[in-house]
Amino acid sequence: MRAEVQNTVAEIEKSIELLKQRLDWETAEFRLEEFNARVEDPNLWDAAEAAQKLMRDRQLLVDAIDGVKALMTDLSDNIEMIELGEMEEDAEVVKDAEQAIFALKETAAEKELEALLDGEADSNDTFLEINSGAGGTESCDWASMLARMYVRWAEKRGYTVELQSMTPGEEAGIKSAAYKITGHNAYGWLKSESGVHRLVRISPYDSAAKRHTSFSSVWVYPVVDDNIEIEVNPSDIRVDTYRSSGAGGQHVNTTDSAVRITHIPTGIVVTSSEKSQHQNRDIAMKALKSRLYQQELDRRNAAINEAHENKGDAGWGNQIRSYVLQPYQMVKDLRTNHETSDTKGVLDGDLDGFMAATLAMDVAGKSRADAQGE
Template identity: 40%
Template sequence: MAVVDVSEELKSLSSTMGSIEAVLDLEKLRADIAVLEEQAAAPSLWDDPEAAQKITSKLSHLQAEVRKAETLRGRIDDLAVLFELAEEMDDPDTLAEAEAELTSVRKALDEMEVRTLLSGEYDEREALVNIRAEAGGVDASDFAERLQRMYLRWAERHGYSTEVYETSYAEEAGIKSTTFVVKAPYAYGTLSVEQGTHRLVRISPFDNQGRRQTSFAGVEILPVVESSDHVEIDESELRVDVYRASGPGGQGVNTTDSAVRITHLPTGIVVSCQNERSQIQNKASAMNVLQAKLLERQRQEERAKMDALKDSGSSWGNQMRSYVLHPYQMVKDLRTEFEVGNPQSVLDGEIDGFLEAGIRWRKQQEK
């Protein structure tokens, strides 16, 4: 790479980094960190474990954000020195090292730039993920389970904690539905582009004639409800059923009726939770999911009104991604055209490329 090209590239990287720093508002982040550090140091912090967890989690996240920005700025500044050194020494190895670092910095900058695009009302929230098997019989149930694993592996790769609220197992294989939470700041904004119908094409392992099967699974992403949200639920409009929790194959998980199913009668929304041993805890978790669904319903109604005023329909298509395992290997996003030729890596949680492309696509649709 010519010296003049490198100089222009580094100027461009520095300019992009400056824009990111302005959007992140590092001075405000540092001020927020100072406040949170003071709260975290309070002797009474753990008197309220849930509040303490939120404070320490937010503090950790903001510290990581600032550290990431400062580190990336330092790497951009160091690149100029590294290329100058390579030129002075006329050393191919040092030049190769500098070019590899330049590629790495470009990728890190792209990832950080995507984070600045998450500016929606609920984007900074944790995420509730609902997955359900749709058309395709046992293959759809198996596909839904594979999608659950994909998102849980993605969270694991990033060090995000998760909690499965409820899983309804299918009779032959896979799952009918599942609900779990991803506990990380901006999880909702990041994962919300995954909402829609996912399609799998493969030779069915459940077909004794080895025929190709197309199956579908639906993914719903909701922001976790916080105390500041106004979601009023009239207890008289709820039907609460308790039952015995069960696992794969119907084996008993509990010996008491601790699982809870709540039906919101006016809307017909049904939620359930069975991960806790206490009926009270399961009901509290189920109520959180119901509140999130009602909040999302409220948002969709408001969005529909806005779309009607703008005389335009939703820009979201229902079917959003295809996973093809036969006759060729490919995963393709139908909105962004982003595709990967290794479905197994995607199903193993490597979905960052799809998330970044989806977030950029969504931002373009809003213009």
């Protein structure tokens, strides 16, 4: 077996061992048996919410166990194919098996990262808000480019994307947009995207073709599921209805169906502008509870809290990532130094490398903090 392939096999085996450690492999099958026994309880669905959580937790464990077993089987099978091909001097068989092992390395690395998404809300769906910042029309256009980028990223992952509200820019783009993104680990992956994003390019709105710098902010917070209780005092909120100015036809533009909820103690404002006022109240209240829950998560995590406090306005000096289209092509994350010259790919939703780098950095930081605290 070639040295390059041997090294790749060693990396896959290391990933498998790390996955086993995080899954507590020695007890995983016993825990699954316990889940199965509880699922067979005839009184399970007497408490529907608890039953749903049990079914979700069981499925997560099943997927994790099956994922590790699949990696082990695929690795073993392809090693055997290489050995067989070398014994029979069949170069084509060896080549195919080697390519499969190289591909398996990527799969193992992704599963290893996903296993790190074990925060309290990482597995939840998520809300994503985008707001234009300093830069006028340029910034509004940049905000719309970011919105498209995240929608593309979510769709590539098979997530469901629902537009909650949108305020168009005066000349182009959007002033703000809010989305709900539904899918396993949606919040865990997207949470690292909160912050200010900076764009440098030749402006399509400048007749002199000068280079412009624009800023927009992104805020990500988890959808609160049924197992997390967030109480909102009715006296702490103000509910306003108003006429939507966005697209949506005659009904949206002629009735006060859009809803804005302001949480007075914190100043949090959430909006929804679907056609039904009742639906908008429900959407906005869920968004408010999620924002309040995110606030609680921030209090528990000093690093996240500091990041939000220092986020500041969407302008110079506060950015987490720069997207440079002129005079050269480069997207660089200023926290991890992860970068790529494939700006088109990034703006088309190729964000996994940036998210993985931030997640790995956060996990390494927590591990150091835990070690220092011992």
